Amino acid sequence: MPAVTPLCHHGRGRPTRSDPIASTASPLARSVRLSRSSTDRVLTGAAGGLGERLAVDPIFVRVAFAVLTLAGGMGVLAYLLVWAVSEEPPHSPAASPPRRPTSTSTTAFGLVVLGLLLVLRDLGLWFGNGLVWPAALAAAGSAVIWTRSDDAERARWSRLAAGGGPLGVLFVPGRISWVRMGAGALLVAVGMASFLDRAPGLLLAVGVTLLGTVLVLGPWIARLGRQVSDERRERIRSEERAEVAAHLHDSVLQTLALIQRTTEPGEMVALARGQERELRAWLYGRRGPPDADLLSTALEGIAGRAEEHHHVKVEVVVVGDGPLDERSAAVLRAVGEAVTNAAAHSGADIVQVFVEVGPSTISAYVTDEGAGFTLAEVPDDRRGIADSIVGRIGRYGGSATITSEPGEGTEVHLTVPRHHP
């Protein structure tokens, strides 16, 4: 299990709030403007913006709007008012880093909301004691539970998550967290109970209990989900890394080791060339298994084998590639024989292969600047190879010419029509 960097857990959800310089950058502008949040929005980001502005976790702001809505629909009005006076968030999120929620301002905010509720009750904008107070209690409790964990807790999360995997998450919360959880759960339970006390009914009781359970356990489940997806992303990344490492190990490192053990320069060059060809194909070629159905791929294969066996460089240039059919396969085999021939007998360092796939013909040249020969004086064994090249191409209505002179190198030129004449 690779170490999980705490960074990716810190960075989750919201921008980090640990930059005191940036957060005090322009206090005047900050005190005048209220902007909606771009990073933390459910509807319009108004609650997120207000929470950031007041140093209160936005979840409390949202709960306050919800509870005030129960008191004569005032929450909706208040929300619209906040939305109207706030402005669009700045384009770069870094421009206004959110303030860190404090317990003081959160308590103050709670008291303000309580006061508002009492005022609204006095004014008669009220849906009834039996509804509003239990709902307010339950909402406040769930807000306490759902509120985002502080930085210290977050750090503990990532440490434990790194050590214990997804299951460790369930046992994470420390002492402060337990107190918070307990208080929240108590508020939720009291709210629910007082609600049920006034409006009994089995179905309602089951529903309310379920809701309470979700409110209490929700944060854990949500965090668990996030943890699992983080883990999966990290695993995919490390699998990719391992795949690259495995490939380099099987290919480049092995070849480098072989080169160090080799004393013969020719062997060394051949190893380096073969490895270069393979690495190049891996880096610049198509992903996945090599597509052997293309003429160019098959030609590269032939060149690679010839380089391996004969310690020469075989350079392949293909213009206008095409699929490997009966006719191009015939060209391929003839080119293969010509390359082998040149590599084995010419003594040249480089064998150049040029294949051009045109609209009506396939044309191929195999050129070397080696010893060359006089066609009339060719020994029988090489005569046979030449004949087999000529014969094979002739069967498809093509032609093969071999040009060679002693000291001038050799060129084999093949032309095959792509279709029946």
Add this chain to the structure above:
Amino acid sequence: MTTERTRVFLVDDHALFLSGVRSELAAEFDIVGAASDVDAAMAGIRRTAPHVVLLDVHMPGGGGRTVIEGVAPTHPDVRFLALSVSDAAEDVIAVVRAGARGYVTKTIAPAELAGAIRRVRDGDAVFSPRLAGFVLDAFSGEGPQPSDPELDALTAREREVLRHIARGLAYKQIARRLDISVKTVETHVSSVLRKLQLSSRYELTRWATDRRLV
């Protein structure tokens, strides 16, 4: 040709390769300087005003293309020969279109590299067989809207010369086979280089990306 020794500037971010090339070329050329990143290269080339810059395509800070684009406007006489381990078509086309007079791979034999530098010094183009293949591919078929017919297509003779280069033949051999002078072969190649650099042919840009997707 020229009696003055050719001044060469080397740009490569691999120190080992740099020292290897330096010792290979020192006998024939004056190596006036070397640099291993884009900024040092541009400053060094402006200071030493070499005849030929041997330029690595891949470097931190923008690569060989950035060097050409930075130096060429003020020093039009400096000629660039691109050198790379990459045979990827888009790299080749990009650096040649930026203004390099040729492109060779790092596996080139020392004698051939020296020949290529001489050729670039004389104002000719250097086409490796692979580059010739790329160009034939890029200019094949009909362009959808040839905006400039003179630039957007190769002549039959230019095509013929490129095919011979792709077959691995030297200019001298090509001249003999086509029964023309070496100078005429060079003229054809320079003309192809000009078309490659100036043609707005739609395929030239599209082709490089297509090639990997086919």
